[in-house]
Amino acid sequence: MKNLWDIFKKGLIVENPIFVLALSLCPALAVTASAITALTMGLSVMFVITANNVVVSLTRKLVNPKVRVPVYITSIATIVTLVQLLLQAFAPELYKALGIYLALIVVFAIILARAEVFASKNSVIPSFFDGLGMGAGFTLALLLIGCVRELLGAGSIFGIPVIGDWYDPALIMILPAGGFILIGYLVGGFKMLTEYMEKAEAKKGDR
Amino acid sequence: MVDTTMNDKIFNVSMSPHIRDNQSIAKIMWTVIIALTPAALFSAFNFGYRVLIVLLIGMGSAVLFEYLTQKIRKKTITIGDGSACLTGLLLAMCLPPTIPFYMPAVGSFIAIVIAKHAMGGLGFNIFNPAHIGRAALMISWPVAMTTWSKMTTGVDVVSTATPLNILKQQGYQKLIETFGSAPDMYQALFLGTRNGSIGETSTVLLLLGGGFLIYKKYINWQVPVVMVGTVGILTWVFGPAGLFTGDPLFHMMAGGLIIGAFFMATDMVTIPITIKGQVIFALGAGILTVLIRLKGGYPEGVCYSILLMNSITPLIDRFVQPVRFGLRGEAK
Numbered sequence: 220m221k222n223l224w225d226i227f228k229k230g231l232i233v234e235n236p237i238f239v240l241a242l243s244l245c246p247a248l249a250v251t252a253s254a255i256t257a258l259t260m261g262l263s264v265m266f267v268i269t270a271n272n273v274v275v276s277l278t279r280k281l282v283n284p285k286v287r288v289p290v291y292i293t294s295i296a297t298i299v300t301l302v303q304l305l306l307q308a309f310a311p312e313l314y315k316a317l318g319i320y321l322a323l324i325v326v327f328a329i330i331l332a333r334a335e336v337f338a339s340k341n342s343v344i345p346s347f348f349d350g351l352g353m354g355a356g357f358t359l360a361l362l363l364i365g366c367v368r369e370l371l372g373a374g375s376i377f378g379i380p381v382i383g384d385w386y387d388p389a390l391i392m393i394l395p396a397g398g399f400i401l402i403g404y405l406v407g408g409f410k411m412l413t414e415y416m417e418k419a420e421a422k423k424g425d426r
Numbered sequence: 427m428v429d430t431t432m433n434d435k436i437f438n439v440s441m442s443p444h445i446r447d448n449q450s451i452a453k454i455m456w457t458v459i460i461a462l463t464p465a466a467l468f469s470a471f472n473f474g475y476r477v478l479i480v481l482l483i484g485m486g487s488a489v490l491f492e493y494l495t496q497k498i499r500k501k502t503i504t505i506g507d508g509s510a511c512l513t514g515l516l517l518a519m520c521l522p523p524t525i526p527f528y529m530p531a532v533g534s535f536i537a538i539v540i541a542k543h544a545m546g547g548l549g550f551n552i553f554n555p556a557h558i559g560r561a562a563l564m565i566s567w568p569v570a571m572t573t574w575s576k577m578t579t580g581v582d583v584v585s586t587a588t589p590l591n592i593l594k595q596q597g598y599q600k601l602i603e604t605f606g607s608a609p610d611m612y613q614a615l616f617l618g619t620r621n622g623s624i625g626e627t628s629t630v631l632l633l634l635g636g637g638f639l640i641y642k643k644y645i646n647w648q649v650p651v652v653m654v655g656t657v658g659i660l661t662w663v664f665g666p667a668g669l670f671t672g673d674p675l676f677h678m679m680a681g682g683l684i685i686g687a688f689f690m691a692t693d694m695v696t697i698p699i700t701i702k703g704q705v706i707f708a709l710g711a712g713i714l715t716v717l718i719r720l721k722g723g724y725p726e727g728v729c730y731s732i733l734l735m736n737s738i739t740p741l742i743d744r745f746v747q748p749v750r751f752g753l754r755g756e757a758k
Binding site: 387389390391392394396400403404 | 532562565
């Protein structure tokens with residue numbers, strides 16, 4: 220059980236997909252102008268990555284290594300189509316707001332990377348937790364970026380105004396330039412955080 | 427960069443540079459600030475005392491952010507060398523006089539923390555920090571950044587648009603009418619009794635400051651001359667009513683061209699090293715300025731043209747590399 224928790228946990232901070240692995244930065248810029256689209260995208264990816272990890276792990280002994288990538292892609296595309304249809308049916312507005320990026324989940328580097336690096340070499344249950352952890356880390360990162368950008372760029376979070384009228388929103392934050400600047404600083408912040416955690420860990424080891 | 431504390435080690439063979447003189451970063455920076463002071467003080471006469479507060483906020487916040495960033499980065503605190511102060515002053519001089527008081531501080535934050543220290547600090551920044559600050563403010567608050575006040579004092583009360591705005595939206599004829607007559611317009615542009623950003627209005631005082639810097643050899647005369655000259659020639663050639671009908675005098679004195687050419691395009695860090703490279707830089711900046719003014723969406727293009735040329739500065743440097751001593755061209 221401890222082991223599974225470790226697998227889940229590493230996706231959150233130590234191997235955070237956006238801030239540490241720097242995979243799938245495109246959606247991190249494109250759909251994070253508001254918190255709600257960021258959260259939807261994060262949860263969609265979390266679902267796809269977990270489901271795909273399970274599928275890949277289940278079929279890992281059946282698939283000839285030479286054709287593994289097309290098989291992964293087929294599996295991912297199927298799951299993404301599922302998500303797409305679900306969103307279109309139950310949250311048409313969010314579906315519209317996410318636009319092309321929802322379909323583009325198929326080619327997100329992070330999903331293929333987890334299938335290749337983890338799920339194809341491990342059994343189903345660890346793969347499930349790996350997908351869950353990575354997905355959670357991705358969602359966390361997107362939500363963080365989305366909240367800050369919406370707060371500074373529109374003065375609200377999840378569409379609810381939180382700063383009074385005195386604040387004149389800085390448009391740059393909801394434009395790509397602001398996204399780049401923010402992600403840069405967050406990557407730096409995560410680096411500081413992981414270094415601090417490593418130091419704390421080392422201290423614990425000494426004792 | 428240059429220090430004088432090495433005299434006791436004068437016989438050491440060290441890495442270049444070997445030639446030392448009594449110049450220092452602080453001396454250069456404070457001299458540039460002094461050169462800008464007359465134009466800054468004139469703005470108070472032109473727009474009222476409010477702009478002095480804007481200027482002070484710009485400088486003060488820039489120094490504060492420099493101090494905090496250097497503290498966090500665990501570097502030597504160098505707020506005394508005036509470089510942050512200069513960045514804040516230049517930034518504030520490029521803002522409209524009616525700007526809300528917190529915006530110069532936000533601009534200083536972007537200029538110092540993002541454009542300067544995130545790039546590695548003084549000497550490592552790719553872009554002119556003051557102009558990055560202005561560009562970020564321009565994108566963030568386009569309305570506040572393009573709202574121009576009536577002048578509070580001064581001889582002529584000009585309408586609420588800047589001369590370049592009138593030119594862009596209503597044409598040249600209307601521009602002349604606003605000022606009364608063509609000579610009146612030139613006089614207003616030359617003396618600075620017109621509307622515009624805080625520090626850009628007074629051509630004569632900026633020329634005096636720039637001339638002082640050229641005399642002190644802190645900037646090369648080629649840069650401002652080429653940049654302003656390019657704008658003049660191109661606007662004259664591509665005039666509104668066909669070739670050679672433009673008004674070069676107006677374009678050379680209007681907008682932020684003079685302050686940009688003398689104080690921004692000559693920033694030692696962000697322009698090419700050799701004179702040849704600097705001339706190419708100034709030429710490119712001039713061409714881009716004219717392109718934006720005549721064909722682009724914005725009425726003024728000095729800020730963006732200098733930033734764009736900043737981005738290709740390393741490329742220019744590579745192309746105009748001087749031939750090493752003792753080698754002829756073919757031996758490269």
